[in-house]
Amino acid sequence: MPAAGTRDGTAAGAAQAEACGGLAVLGGSFNPPHIGHLRLAIEVRELLGKRARGVDLVPCAVPPHKRAASLLPFELRAAMLEAALADLPDLNCNRLEGRRPGPSYTWDTLCAYRREQPATELYFVLGSPNLPLLPTWRNGLALPELCHLLVVPREGQDAAFFAATARRLWPAARERAPLLPGCPSLELPGGGLAIFAPLPWLDVSASRVRRLWLAGRRPDFLVPPVVLRMLRAARPLVLEHWQEKD
Numbered sequence: 001m002p003a004a005g006t007r008d009g010t011a012a013g014a015a016q017a018e019a020c021g022g023l024a025v026l027g028g029s030f031n032p033p034h035i036g037h038l039r040l041a042i043e044v045r046e047l048l049g050k051r052a053r054g055v056d057l058v059p060c061a062v063p064p065h066k067r068a069a070s071l072l073p074f075e076l077r078a079a080m081l082e083a084a085l086a087d088l089p090d091l092n093c094n095r096l097e098g099r100r101p102g103p104s105y106t107w108d109t110l111c112a113y114r115r116e117q118p119a120t121e122l123y124f125v126l127g128s129p130n131l132p133l134l135p136t137w138r139n140g141l142a143l144p145e146l147c148h149l150l151v152v153p154r155e156g157q158d159a160a161f162f163a164a165t166a167r168r169l170w171p172a173a174r175e176r177a178p179l180l181p182g183c184p185s186l187e188l189p190g191g192g193l194a195i196f197a198p199l200p201w202l203d204v205s206a207s208r209v210r211r212l213w214l215a216g217r218r219p220d221f222l223v224p225p226v227v228l229r230m231l232r233a234a235r236p237l238v239l240e241h242w243q244e245k246d
């Protein structure tokens with residue numbers, strides 16, 4: 001199973017990336033990028049240690065599930081994410097979903113990673129509320145053919161919730177020794193692991209940032225200063241999109 005991922009898509013880039021082990025993939029709307037996303041990426045990077053060469057943050061072009069009314073243009077979201085990541089080695093923005101037409105299915109994205117670098121082990125980061133929703137995703141239950149699932153708890157969903165949900169989704173899942181210290185793991189049909197990663201979750205969301213912005217309040221410190229500067233520079237465009245009702 002798991003393997004893939006390069007930013008430039010060249011053969012040299014792929015060979016270099018493959019020489020460096022695994023890669024975590026963190027998808028999202030990033031509407032806008034906030035400190036919760038950045039802290040999560042850093043925590044994942046540190047958790048994986050030598051098992052991975054970095055974390056790719058992948059902005060979604062056309063969300064298959066979320067209503068897209070209030071979504072800022074892909075270009076602005078990707079540019080803000082790149083600016084936010086500029087001083088964070090090993091954390092990269094990958095714009096591949098912006099180059100594909102139609103809904104940005106995670107399955108297609110991970111297949112693209114696998115095609116480019118078949119030997120790279122992939123760790124797809126998933127918030128725990130999304131775990132029970134996987135059957136509604138395109139080929140959601142087949143994702144372990146492509147990657148490990150790194151499940152990060154939210155809303156009090158603990159290791160017991162993780163194990164019960166994973167066993168319900170994949171009755172053939174088998175318990176195995178944790179791949180990462182302190183992170184219970186199940187081996188899933190397809191070969192990938194479901195890994196419970198009890199990483200901290202900051203009380204910030206993009207919706208909260210948007211609400212503050214629309215109320216004329218200050219989202220300082222919830223988003224990196226460079227993101228705030230870019231939002232202010234694009235104020236009319238930002239207002240136009242965020243005022244749209246989802």
Ligand code: ATP
Nearest residue numbers: 027028029030036037040127201202204205206207
């Ligand atoms: P929205 O509020 O618009 O629904 P969001 O803040 O949840 O957006 P997304 O872009 O949808 O952000 O999330 C991208 C990824 O970051 C997802 O895996 C999500 O679970 C994770 N994430 C979002 N907020 C946090 C947070 N505060 N701490 C850690 N991870 C987060």
